[in-house]
Amino acid sequence: MELVGAWSRRLAERLTPHEIDFAAEVGAAYAEGGERRRRLFDPGDGGETGGFAPGAGIGELPVILDALRAVAGHLHTFLADGMIGNTLAVYALIQARRGTETSSPERAAVRGPSSPGPSSPSRTDPGRTDPGQGRLLDQAIDLLTERLVAYGISRERAEQQTYRLLETVFAPGNTLEEIEALLTALLATPPAAPLPEPRLGGRSRSWMLPPWLWFYLIACLPVGVPGLIGDWIRQATDYWGLMTDSSVGVARTAGIVLGVASITQLFPVLVLLGAMASLLLPASRGRRVERRHDLRVSDNPVIGEIAAFVRRQDPSIAIRFSESSRMLARVYPVGWRKARIAVFLPLTVLWRADREAAEAVLLHEIAHRRQRDQHVVGLASPFTWLVRVWGPIFVLAGLLPITLYATFGGVAGRLLIGQLLVLAVAVPRMLLMPVMALWLAELSADRLAVRERGADVLIRALDRERALPRGRLRRAGGLLTHPPLGLRRKVAEGRFHGLTGLAVAWPATLVVRLVLVSAVALPAFMLIGEDAGAAIAHVFQSIADGLAFDRLILAGSTVLLVVWPWIVRTRHDDRRNAQFIPYALAAVLPLALYSASFLGNVPTG
Numbered sequence: 001m002e003l004v005g006a007w008s009r010r011l012a013e014r015l016t017p018h019e020i021d022f023a024a025e026v027g028a029a030y031a032e033g034g035e036r037r038r039r040l041f042d043p044g045d046g047g048e049t050g051g052f053a054p055g056a057g058i059g060e061l062p063v064i065l066d067a068l069r070a071v072a073g074h075l076h077t078f079l080a081d082g083m084i085g086n087t088l089a090v091y092a093l094i095q096a097r098r099g100t101e102t103s104s105p106e107r108a109a110v111r112g113p114s115s116p117g118p119s120s121p122s123r124t125d126p127g128r129t130d131p132g133q134g135r136l137l138d139q140a141i142d143l144l145t146e147r148l149v150a151y152g153i154s155r156e157r158a159e160q161q162t163y164r165l166l167e168t169v170f171a172p173g174n175t176l177e178e179i180e181a182l183l184t185a186l187l188a189t190p191p192a193a194p195l196p197e198p199r200l201g202g203r204s205r206s207w208m209l210p211p212w213l214w215f216y217l218i219a220c221l222p223v224g225v226p227g228l229i230g231d232w233i234r235q236a237t238d239y240w241g242l243m244t245d246s247s248v249g250v251a252r253t254a255g256i257v258l259g260v261a262s263i264t265q266l267f268p269v270l271v272l273l274g275a276m277a278s279l280l281l282p283a284s285r286g287r288r289v290e291r292r293h294d295l296r297v298s299d300n301p302v303i304g305e306i307a308a309f310v311r312r313q314d315p316s317i318a319i320r321f322s323e324s325s326r327m328l329a330r331v332y333p334v335g336w337r338k339a340r341i342a343v344f345l346p347l348t349v350l351w352r353a354d355r356e357a358a359e360a361v362l363l364h365e366i367a368h369r370r371q372r373d374q375h376v377v378g379l380a381s382p383f384t385w386l387v388r389v390w391g392p393i394f395v396l397a398g399l400l401p402i403t404l405y406a407t408f409g410g411v412a413g414r415l416l417i418g419q420l421l422v423l424a425v426a427v428p429r430m431l432l433m434p435v436m437a438l439w440l441a442e443l444s445a446d447r448l449a450v451r452e453r454g455a456d457v458l459i460r461a462l463d464r465e466r467a468l469p470r471g472r473l474r475r476a477g478g479l480l481t482h483p484p485l486g487l488r489r490k491v492a493e494g495r496f497h498g499l500t501g502l503a504v505a506w507p508a509t510l511v512v513r514l515v516l517v518s519a520v521a522l523p524a525f526m527l528i529g530e531d532a533g534a535a536i537a538h539v540f541q542s543i544a545d546g547l548a549f550d551r552l553i554l555a556g557s558t559v560l561l562v563v564w565p566w567i568v569r570t571r572h573d574d575r576r577n578a579q580f581i582p583y584a585l586a587a588v589l590p591l592a593l594y595s596a597s598f599l600g601n602v603p604t605g
Contacts, residue, residue: 003185004031004065012061014168015161019061030065033190041066060153064165067147070192071140075169076183079176094137094166138301141166142308147192149312205568206579207367207451209444210560212506213376213437217275219556232266270390271434274382279375286334289379295320295342302348309359310341313366319343328465331365332379339374341365350464357461360449364461367445377441377481387434388477429516431480436509439483443491443502455492462488499579503586507557510550510590518543547597554594561587 008027012020019026029036040062141162148158169179278285289295298321307319317331318340328347333339341362351358368374376383449458462485483491490496518539526535547554565579 002028003181004028004189007182008061008065011064011165011168015064015164016060019059023061026059026061027065030062030069031185031189037190060161063148063151063153064161066151066192067144067162068165068169069186069189070147071143072183072186074140074143076180076187079180079183094163094170139304142304146308146311150315205370207444207447208371208568209440209447209502210506210564211371211441213371213373213441215556215560216433216437217272217376219553229266229269271383271386274386275376278382282333282335282375285380286332286340289332289342290320292380293322293324293342293344295322295340297321300348302351303343306343306347306351306358306362310362310366313363314369317341317366317369321348325468327468328361328461329365330379331368331374333374339369342379346464346468350461354460354464356453356457357464360453360458360461361465363449363452364445364458367448368441370448371441371444373441373445377438383434384438384481387431387438387480391431391480429513432509432513432516435480436506438481440502440505442482443488446488446492450492455494458492459489462492498582500582500585503561503582504589507561507586507589510554510557510593514543514546514593517546544597544599547593551594551597554590554597557590558587558594561590 005024005027008030009020009023012023016023026040029040144162144165145155145158148161149155153161169182298319300321303319303321310317310319316338318334318338320340321343323345325345327344328350329344330342331339332342347358347361350361368377378384446458449461466485491502496502522535522539526532530538561583565583569579
C-alpha cells in the first residue's frame with residue numbers, strides 16, 4: 001500500500017496537482033480495496049478527495065488509479081516478455097503514439113499542431129519496433145482512455161491524461177524494476193471496478209418507440225393462441241368427420257384438402273414457441289451463431305477501434321469478427337444480460353471509408369441491445385425465421401391444394417373457393433402484427449443513430465447496406481423483418497409527420513387487420529349460399545366478434561401509448577412535452593375501437 005501511495009503522489013504531481021495533498025492516502029485506500037476503495041468512488045460517503053472532480057463528485061486521481069489497475073496486466077506483460085530494454089524506449093513509443101494522435105486531421109482543428117516530442121539521439125524509431133510492442137501499447141492506451149471517458153471525463157481530457165499517465169510511469173528517470181514493482185503491487189490489489197453502466201433513463205431513452213415487439217409476444221400471442229387452438233380443434237373435428245364419416249368420395253377429398261390447409265393456420269403457436277426458445281436458450285443460440293458465421297475475437301486494430309467505440313456506448317457488448325460479406329453488423333445474445341455484435345468485413349471497410357456511417361450502423365445495433373430486442377431479433381432468431389418462412393409454407397400447403405381442387409373441377413369447388421378467400425387473407429392478417437412490430441423495432445433503433453449522428457449519416461449507412469450483394473428472394477424475405485430501405489430513409493428525414501406517424505403505425509395496423517377480415521367475409525359468405533342481406537349481417541357480426549375478442553389488445557395498446565411518453569420523458573429539455581401530443585393522438589384510435597367493441601351485445605370469446 002505504501003508503494004502505491006508513493007506512486008499516487010508522483011502521479012498527482014503531473015496529472016492532478018489539485019489533489020496532491022491527500023494523494024498518498026488516496027493511493028493507500030485504493031490499494032487496500034474493500035470499503036476504503038468503495039468510499040473513493042461514492043460521493044455520498046465523502047469520497048471526494050479535494051480539487052476538481054470529473055463531474056460525478058469524485059476526484060480524478062481514484063479514477064486514474066482504477067484505470068491504471070485495469071491495464072496493469074497489459075503493461076506487466078509488456079515488460080515481462082523482454083520486449084523493451086529500457087524505459088527510454090517505452091517513453092519514445094508513447095511519444096510517437098501521442099504525436100500521431102495529435103497530428104491527425106480530425107484532432108488538428110481542436111488541438112492545433114502538436115509539439116514535437118523530446119529529441120534524443122537514443123530515441124527509438126517507431127517504425128523499427130516489434131509489432132507486438134505497438135499492439136500491447138495501443139490496447140493499453142485505448143483501455144485507459146475508455147475507462148476515463150466512462151467515468152465522465154471529457155474525451156479530449158481523457159486522451160491527454162492517458163498520455164500523461166504513461167509518460168509519468170515510464171519517465172526515463174524511472175527504472176524498469178520500479179515500474180514492475182508498481183504493476184505487481186497493483187495486480188495484487190482487488191480488480192478494477194466494473195465500468196459504470198450508461199444511463200438509460202431521461203434523455204438517453206427519448207428516441208425509443210414503444211416496445212411493440214414485446215407487446216406482441218407478451219400480450220397479443222398469449223391472448224390469441226388459446227382461441228386459435230380452440231378454433232382449429234373445432235375445424236379439425238369437422239374435417240375429420242368429412243374424411244371418416246362421409247360415404248361420398250368428393251366430401252372425403254374436400255375434408256383432406258381443408259384439413260391440410262387448416263394446419264398451416266397454427267402459425268402464431270409456432271411463433272410463440274420460437275420466441276420462447278430464443279428467450280430460454282440465449283447462450284446456446286450465441287454459440288450457434290458464432291459457429292455458423294465463424295465469428296471470433298480479433299486483434300486487428302480496426303476491430304479494436306470498433307470495440308472501443310461500442311464499449312463507450314454500452315460496456316456490456318463485446319465484438320466478434322467474421323470475413324463474411326453478407327452484411328454489415330448484427331447483434332445477438334450470449335446470455336440473459338450479455339450481447340455481442342457480429343462485425344463483418346464490409347463494416348471494417350466502411351469504418352475506414354466513412355467512420356460516421358459505420359458508427360451509425362453500430363448505434364443501430366446498440367439500440368437493439370438497449371431495447372432488449374436481441375433476444376427476439378438478430379442472428380439465428382427462431383422468431384424472425386418463422387416470420388420469413390411461414391408465408392411460403394402457407395401458400396404451398398394451404399392455398400395451393402384448394403386452388404388446384406377448385407381449378408380442376410372438384411364438385412365442392414364452389415364451397416372451397418369461399419374457404420380459399422378466407423385462407424388467402426389469413427397470410428397478411430396473421431403476419432401484419434409481427435411484421436409491424438419488427439419494423440417499428442428497426443425504426444426505433446434507427447432513431448438512436450439519427451439522434452447521435454444525424455439523418456444524413458444514417459442514410460449513407462443505408463446506402464452501403466443497399467450495395468451489399470443479395471439475391472432477390474433474400475431481399476424479399478428481408479422485408480418481413482426489416483422495413484424497406486426507402487421507407488427507413490424517409491422516416492430518418494422526418495417524413496410521415498415524424499413521431500406522430502410512427503406512433504400511429506401500430507394502431508393503424510389493428511385497423512387494417514380488421515378491414516382485411518371484413519373485406520373477404522362478404523364474398524365468402526355469399527359463396528357458401530347466403531343472400532346479400534344475411535351475408536352483410538354476418539360480416540358486421542364478425543367485426544363485432546373480432547373487436548370483442550381483441551379488447552385486451554386494444555386496451556393494452558391504448559395504455560401503452562398513454563404512459564410511454566412518461567416513461568421516456570426528457571427532464572432537461574425545453575420541449576419535454578413534445579412527445580405527449582403524438583402519442584395522445586395515436587391512443588385515440590385503439591380507444592375508439594375498444595369503445596366500439598361494447599356496442600354489440602356479443603360475448604368476449
